[in-house]
Amino acid sequence: MEPSSASASSSSLISDQAAEALEPFSSGVRDAFLRYLSQRDMSAADEVVIAILKDHVPSRKVSQIPAHLTDESTLMGDLGIDSVSISDAVFVIEEVFDVSIANKDLANLRTVGDLRHYLRAKLAVARES
Amino acid sequence: MPRQALVTGLGFITPIGNDRQSVAKSLREGRHGFANVEFLNNPDLSTKVVGTIKDFVAETPNWRDWRFPENYEIARETLRSLSPHGLYALCAIEQAIADAQLSSEQLNDGDTGLYCASAGSTMVLHHHVSRLMATKGERCGPLGVVSSIAGTLNFNLAAHYGIRGAVGGYVAACASSSHALGCALDDIRLGRQKRMIVVGAEEITPESILPFAAMRALSGNPDPNTASRPFDQERDGFVGAGGATVMIIEEAEFAQQRGAPVYAEFAGWGQAADGHSVAVSHPEGTGLADAITRTLHDTGLKASDIDYINAHATSTPAGDRSEAHAFRRTFTDVGATPRVSSTKGLTGHPLSMAGVMEAAFCSLAIQEKFIPGNHHLITPDEACDGLNLPRATIDEAPETVLSTSSGFGGSNVGLIFRQS
Numbered sequence A: 001m002e003p004s005s006a007s008a009s010s011s012s013l014i015s016d017q018a019a020e021a022l023e024p025f026s027s028g029v030r031d032a033f034l035r036y037l038s039q040r041d042m043s044a045a046d047e048v049v050i051a052i053l054k055d056h057v058p059s060r061k062v063s064q065i066p067a068h069l070t071d072e073s074t075l076m077g078d079l080g081i082d083s084v085s086i087s088d089a090v091f092v093i094e095e096v097f098d099v100s101i102a103n104k105d106l107a108n109l110r111t112v113g114d115l116r117h118y119l120r121a122k123l124a125v126a127r128e129s
Numbered sequence B: 001m002p003r004q005a006l007v008t009g010l011g012f013i014t015p016i017g018n019d020r021q022s023v024a025k026s027l028r029e030g031r032h033g034f035a036n037v038e039f040l041n042n043p044d045l046s047t048k049v050v051g052t053i054k055d056f057v058a059e060t061p062n063w064r065d066w067r068f069p070e071n072y073e074i075a076r077e078t079l080r081s082l083s084p085h086g087l088y089a090l091c092a093i094e095q096a097i098a099d100a101q102l103s104s105e106q107l108n109d110g111d112t113g114l115y116c117a118s119a120g121s122t123m124v125l126h127h128h129v130s131r132l133m134a135t136k137g138e139r140c141g142p143l144g145v146v147s148s149i150a151g152t153l154n155f156n157l158a159a160h161y162g163i164r165g166a167v168g169g170y171v172a173a174c175a176s177s178s179h180a181l182g183c184a185l186d187d188i189r190l191g192r193q194k195r196m197i198v199v200g201a202e203e204i205t206p207e208s209i210l211p212f213a214a215m216r217a218l219s220g221n222p223d224p225n226t227a228s229r230p231f232d233q234e235r236d237g238f239v240g241a242g243g244a245t246v247m248i249i250e251e252a253e254f255a256q257q258r259g260a261p262v263y264a265e266f267a268g269w270g271q272a273a274d275g276h277s278v279a280v281s282h283p284e285g286t287g288l289a290d291a292i293t294r295t296l297h298d299t300g301l302k303a304s305d306i307d308y309i310n311a312h313a314t315s316t317p318a319g320d321r322s323e324a325h326a327f328r329r330t331f332t333d334v335g336a337t338p339r340v341s342s343t344k345g346l347t348g349h350p351l352s353m354a355g356v357m358e359a360a361f362c363s364l365a366i367q368e369k370f371i372p373g374n375h376h377l378i379t380p381d382e383a384c385d386g387l388n389l390p391r392a393t394i395d396e397a398p399e400t401v402l403s404t405s406s407g408f409g410g411s412n413v414g415l416i417f418r419q420s
Helices: A015-024 A027-040 A044-055 A082-096 A111-127 B022-027 B084-099 B104-108 B122-134 B143-146 B152-161 B172-191 B207-215 B252-257 B286-299 B316-332 B352-370
Strands: B005-013 B032-038 B049-051 B111-118 B167-169 B195-202 B243-251 B264-273 B308-310 B340-341 B400-407 B411-418
Touching: A015 A027, A015 A082, A027 A044, A044 A082, A044 A111, A082 A111, B005 B022, B005 B084, B005 B252, B005 B352, B022 B352, B049 B167, B084 B152, B084 B243, B104 B111, B104 B152, B111 B152, B111 B172, B111 B352, B122 B143, B122 B207, B122 B243, B143 B152, B152 B167, B152 B195, B172 B195, B172 B243, B172 B252, B172 B264, B172 B340, B172 B352, B172 B411, B195 B352, B243 B252, B243 B352, B264 B286, B264 B352, B286 B316, B286 B411, B308 B352, B316 B400, B352 B400, B352 B411
Parallel strands: B111 B167, B111 B195, B308 B340, B308 B400
Antiparallel strands: B005 B243, B005 B264, B032 B049, B195 B243, B264 B411, B400 B411
């Protein structure tokens, strides 16, 4: 199924804080988030996380990173995102997915895969509760 | 012979121009930078005029909303931790670096320092603290602190340019960037630094301007042509303004060795406080008079050596009167009659940025050989009796110029620039 544009009814699923945090992103990213919300499509959640990370890659580095990030890509080394910008990216992820990521957990998130898997687990726990 | 300091570069984002040429033209021709504004879409507010910043749109805390002239290339990772006045400051530094014929790489030589002055961004701080409170303290943008608190300029600019010398910020309200200049001069005189970049910047937002209306300090005059009229009997408060100004000063031999362009010598400075009120100047201008005396002493000059005074005068009833008393005591009473003008009649009052903006105006006046007038002054306050207040610009080269600044808590600063 082709992702639909955000309709009025599906938009109502999105919290104000998530809508504000996703406002700068393309409609494709916002649609992915809606797909995650409505269908619990975890690959769609991955898409949103990757977009947030890419948004924090320094301008000089943007042309050097592949279009499709691998799980092995390190946030600081390969993507060039410094620790302050990682904090900002994580804040956006927290706002969008309404989760809290503790400092001790953040310290272990070195790669794209670390973050993706961590968030999937976090969202699964949140859904169960 | 003690080390001397020279002014070698200037940068401007001001209500009267966003480059040196435009600013000089506005000062010469008496073109003001005011426009009507309706803060918070509230027509009932008495504050209806500000000194606006042209060609920039930065009215929200979100850097993605900002627009600025295309000749400034600023990466998103740089914008992300800036506030609007940080954006103005970065653009003004870019001008000053080019003006001083420097490359940005030369700024990380360890001999270059950076002193900044601003009140921080109350708008950006408000934005982040609101989110913090709404989430009962659980969530706040992690760049909220470095993009908003007083010090945001030095945090961002030192990192961006790789400055490894003295870096710090000055907070004395409307005298802040004058303190920054004075301390920068001391660092050069003491041999601690060879080059100092001094930055003053402020933004024009409801959060930054309207609290001064609550203090009854702002003009309620809705006419952009007359709202800011320092020293005039009819003045009724200051007109808020913003932007950024940057001055680069260098140790004289160091500057001469590299063939740097020179505006003027930064000859000396002095400061003294009123010890009187949290907000209002001493009614007799005692602190400012002391600051002027100390500034003259620092330079070894006499009152009669000063050709022009760029006054702090913001157009408030109490402040201008106090300043006039200080000038009468230090100049008129000893038979000296320097020309006196307040360029805030054209720019409005950009708070922390005022000192370095007006010091830069003085440097321009010396280099381009003119004395700015009091363009909106019609009938001087009687406290100004004996002061020489030209209305129009004078085509005459001032040799030695004093710039004064006064801030809350009675902080007063004098700065002297002269032909090099």
